[in-house]
Amino acid sequence: MRRILRPIKKFVVKITPKYLLETLAEVECTIARRWVSSAHRRLMAIQWSLPSQPEFFDHQIDLFYWWLATRNSLWLERGVFGSLALRGGCVLELACGDGFNARNFYSLRSERVVACDFDPKAIKTAEGKNSASNIEFLLADIRTEMPEGRFENIIWDAAIEHFTPDEIAKIMDNIQSRLTDDGILCGYTIVEKPDGTKSLSHHEYEFKSKEDLLRFISPYFKNVTVFETEYPVRHNLYFWASDGILPFGPGWSEAVTYCR
Numbered sequence: 001m002r003r004i005l006r007p008i009k010k011f012v013v014k015i016t017p018k019y020l021l022e023t024l025a026e027v028e029c030t031i032a033r034r035w036v037s038s039a040h041r042r043l044m045a046i047q048w049s050l051p052s053q054p055e056f057f058d059h060q061i062d063l064f065y066w067w068l069a070t071r072n073s074l075w076l077e078r079g080v081f082g083s084l085a086l087r088g089g090c091v092l093e094l095a096c097g098d099g100f101n102a103r104n105f106y107s108l109r110s111e112r113v114v115a116c117d118f119d120p121k122a123i124k125t126a127e128g129k130n131s132a133s134n135i136e137f138l139l140a141d142i143r144t145e146m147p148e149g150r151f152e153n154i155i156w157d158a159a160i161e162h163f164t165p166d167e168i169a170k171i172m173d174n175i176q177s178r179l180t181d182d183g184i185l186c187g188y189t190i191v192e193k194p195d196g197t198k199s200l201s202h203h204e205y206e207f208k209s210k211e212d213l214l215r216f217i218s219p220y221f222k223n224v225t226v227f228e229t230e231y232p233v234r235h236n237l238y239f240w241a242s243d244g245i246l247p248f249g250p251g252w253s254e255a256v257t258y259c260r
Ligand SMILES: C[S@@+](CC[C@H](N)C(=O)[O-])C[C@H]1O[C@@H](n2cnc3c(N)ncnc32)[C@H](O)[C@@H]1O
Pocket: 055, 056, 057, 078, 094, 095, 096, 097, 098, 101, 116, 117, 118, 119, 122, 140, 141, 142, 143, 156, 157, 158, 159, 162
């Protein structure tokens, strides 16, 4: 009799209120995860398979669907590497797209973020999905109306390749005049594919190599770091540039203090 009762007792003991609540919550999460993931898969299919193709990616699709489907964490790198350069003061994000990084990487550890893009749909998405009290999203074409001010950080992620070499030079002049003396410019771009085809039709100039990117940035700053990561689908370039301290450079470990 005891032999029969013991396993039953064991089972009965396990069914605590916490066990019940946790099981219910797990079931709810499983249903919610599948739903949110398939909804974002459909959103991506509509946005990227039907004309016309957008110029920015809604990173909530990465968060809820694409990352899990592909196991590719590349989309997070720019936010992580850009965060290493944060100085805690004012940030200007150029060509911010959906504003995901402004909110989820740059705003918490900075006093204020001004994030701009020339696409009204990008700014609408940013305001709708990624707003925060210290972020100002602005509609602005950075070729002609780069926001004024002085910034400790300027971030130019996944967008330098959307400009011609002449435009890049003009934008670099404007970046330089808006950065504080020890401010840091950072950003991300891609290397041109070996067959020379463009990764996105909106790209004006894709960089040939690390050295090719360096020649656009080095004339403006005393210290420049460019480094690469490679994924099956993309060869990536990241850059930090400043007249002051750069991440992992001399003096950086003492300089990391920043939090609002
Ligand atoms: C690939 S998205 C990158 C968005 C975001 N920075 C990110 O890392 O996900 C390129 C962005 O550059 C913006 N862009 C292109 N030309 C621009 C210009 N002249 N002025 C401002 N934004 C521009 C596009 O609207 C688009 O949102």
